[in-house]
Amino acid sequence: MKQFDLVIIGFGKAGKTLAKTAARQGKKVAVIEQSNKMYGGTCINIGCIPSKVLVHDGELNKSFVDAFERKSEVVGALNKKNYNTLATDENIEVVDGKAKFKSNYEVEVFDDNDKLLDTYTSKNIVINTGASPVIPDIEGVKTSKRLYDSTGIMNLSEQPKRLVIIGGGYIALEFASMFNNLGTDVTVLERSDILMPKEDEEIRNAAINDLTEAGINFVTEAESEKFEDTEDHTIVHTNKGTFEADAVLLAIGRKPNVDLGLENTDIELTDRKEIKVDEHLRTTREGIYAVGDVKGGMQFTYISLDDFRIVKDDLYGDKERTTENRGAVPYTVFIDPPLSRVGMTAKEAKEASKEIKEGKLPVNSIPRHKINNDPRGLFKAVVDAETNEVLGATLYGKESEEMINIVKLAIDQKISYEVLRDNIYTHPTMTESLNDLFNVKE
Template identity: 70%
Template sequence: MKKYDLLILGFGKGGKTLAKIASAQGKKVAVVEQSQKMYGGTCINIGCIPSKTLVHEGLENGSFDQAFNRKAEVVSALNKKNYHNLADDENITVLDYKAAFKSNTEVDLLDEEGKAVDTLTAEDIVINTGATPVIPDINGINESKYLYDSTGIMNLSEQPKRLVIVGGGYISLEFASMFANFGTEVTVLEAHDGLMPKEDEEIVSQAVKDLEDKGVKFELGTQTSAFEDKDGHTVVKTNNGDFEADAVLLAVGRKPNTDLNLESTDIKLGERGEIKVNNQLETDVNHIYAIGDVKGGMQFTYISLDDFRIVKDKLFGSGDRTTENRGAIPYTVFIDPPLSRVGLTAKEANEQGYEIKEGKLPVNNIPRHKINNDPRGLFKAVIDAKTNKILGATLYGLQSEEIINTVKLAIDQNLDYTVLRDNIYTHPTMVESFNDLFNV
C-alpha cells in the first residue's frame, strides 16, 4: 500500500489546481484518472472549451468540417498541456486507473478488468469525478446507431442534415443554436410546455424567436417513446408524431459520477445522488472532500475552481472560506446571441417580497450594436427600491458573457446601482449600456 499526503480522484479543474498548490507546499500528491482522454477534466475535453469552440467557429465561418477539426486540435493541445503540468511535477504522480474505495482511508486502483492492482491511502482525499449524462429509459435507446450524448455529438465525422434533440434545457439549446449555424435542420423535443422556466419570460420569448428565425423547431409537450433505426437514419417516436433524424442528441441532464464503491465508506449521498458535503466541502468522513459536479449544484468549471479555493483554505489557510461566502454566481447560455444571468429576475424578486425598480434596454438602443451588426437582444436589471442595491440582471445579447461579470462584482461589493449607472466606460462598447440600463 502506497501512502500520500493528498489523494485526488479525478483530473478536473478543482482537483488539478489543488494538486499544484499542494505540491508547492512540498506535499506528495497522487491524482487518479480513469481515462487519458479526460486529463484536465470535463471542461477542456468534453465540455466548455470544445463546445464553445464549435459555437465560435459556427458563428465565424459556418463550416462544420473546419469547426470540428479546430475543436479537435484545441482539445488535444489542452489535454496534453494539462497532463504534463501535473505529471512532470516531481511531487505529483498521475495514475491511469479507476478508483474504488476500500474503506474510509483506503482506495483501490482497478485495471480495465476491474481487478485491484494497488491500494492507496492519504491524509486527505478529494473526490473530483464530475458528472455523467443521464440516459433515459426509452425503447430502442440501446439498439439505435444514431444516438449521442453531449460528448459523442462533438465527435461526429460528418454533419447531420437533420438533428433531433431530446430535452430542451440549456445544453440542448446551445447545441441547437450551434448546429443551426452549420446549416443542420434542428428539432428540439421538450416534454414540458415551456423553455428555460427559471429565466425572465420576456427575454426567453425573444431568445426562442431568434432560434426559430435561424430554423430551430421546438416541439413542446412532447414525450419521446421509442427510437427505431431505418436505412441510414432513425425515427424518433413521440406522442406528437414521428421525427426522422440522421443524429439524435440525448440532452436530458447530467448526474454526479459516484461510481466509486462508496458503500465501503461512511460517505452519504443526497436525494439526487450527489455526495453530501458541508459548507467547507467535507463529506461525512472528515478527511474526505468532494468538489465540482460530483457534489451537486451548479455544474460549472468555475464552481469547481472556487471549490478548490475553499478546500485550499481549509487545508493550508485559515478555513474562513466556505460555500456561503462565495458571492453571486453568474452564468451564460451560449446560444446566439448569448444569454447571461446573475442574481434574481423581477419575478423572483417580487415573490421574495422586494419592492423593485427594473431597468430595461433593447440591444438595438446600444450604439455598439451597429458595429456588431446585430440588433438582437434585451438587457434587464433588477434593483431593490428601498436600498438601491442590485438584486440581479439578465443580459441577452452579444458579449453579455463578458459584461455580466461586472454586475456580479457590483453585487458582491454591495454597491449601489448608481455606481454602474454613473461610471465612465470606453466607447463604443456593450458595457457602456449600463449608463442607460441602470438609469431607473
C-alpha cells in the same frame, strides 16, 4: 500500498488546481484519472471548451469539417498541457486507472481489465469525479446506432443533415444553436410546456423567437416513446408525431459519477445520489472532500475552481471560505446571441417581497450593435428601491457573457446601482450600455 499527503480522484478543475497548490507546499500528491482523454476534466475535454469552439466557429459561418477539426486541435493541446503541468511535478504522481474505495482512507486502482494496480492511502482525499449524461429508459435507446450524448455528438465524423435533440435545457439549446449555425436542420423535443422557465419571461420569449427565426423547430409537451433505426436514418416516435433524424442528441440532464465503492466507507449520498457535503465541502467522513459536479448543485467549471479555494482554505488556511460566502454566481447560455444572468429577476424579487426599480434596454439602441451588425437582444436589470443595491440582471445579446461579470461584482460588493450608471466606460462597447441600463425607474 502507497502513502500520500493528499489523494485526488479525478483530474477536473478543482482537483488539478489543488494538486498543484499542495505540491508547491511540499505535499506528496496522487491524482487518479481513469481516462487519458480526461486530463484537465470535463470542461477542457468534453464540455465548455470544445462546445464553445464549435459555437464560435458556427457564428463565423465556418464549415462543419473546419469547425470540428479546430475543436479537436484545441482539446488535444489543452489535454496535453494539463497532463504535463501535473505529471512533470516531482511531488505529483498521475495515476491512470479506475479508483475504488477499499476503506475510508484506502483507494484501490484498477486497469481496464479490473486488475488491481495498486492501493493509495491518505488521511486527506478529494473526490472530483464529475458527472455524466443521463440516458433515458426509452425503447430503442440501447440499440439505435445514431443516438449520442453531449460527448459523442462532438465527435461526429460527418455532419448530420437533420438533428433531433431530446430535452430543452440549457445544454440542449446550446447544441441546437450551434448545429443550426453549422447548417444542420434542428428539432428540439421538450417534455414540459415551456423552455427556460426560470428566466425573465420577456427575455425568454425573445430568445426563443430568435432561435425559431434562425430555423430551429421547437416542440413542447413532447414525450419521446421509441427510437427506430432504418437503413439511413432514425425515426423518433413521440406523442406529437414522428421525427426523422440523421443523429439524435440525448440531453435530458447529468448524474454524478459515484461508482467509487462508497459502500466501503462512511461517505453518504443525498436523496439525489450526490455526495453529501457541508459548506466546507467536507463529506460525512473526516478528511474526505467532494468537489465539482459529483456533489451536485451548479455544474460550472468556475464553481469547481471556487470549490478548490474552499478546500484549500479548509486544509491549509483559516477555514473561513465556504459555499455560503462565495457570492452571486453568474452564468451564460451560449446560444446565438448569448443569454447571461446573475441574481434575481424582477419576478423573483417581488416574490421575495422586495420593492424594486427596473432597467430595460433593447440591444438595438446600443451604438455598438451597429458595429456587431446584430440588433437582437434585450438587457434588463433589477435594483432594490430601498437600498439602491443591484439585485440582478439578465442580459440577452452579443458580449453579454463578458458584461455579466461586472454586475456580479456590483452585487457581491453591495455597490449602489448609481456607480454602474455613472461610471466611465470605453466607447464604442457593449459595456457602456450599463450607463443606460441602470438609469432605472420605479
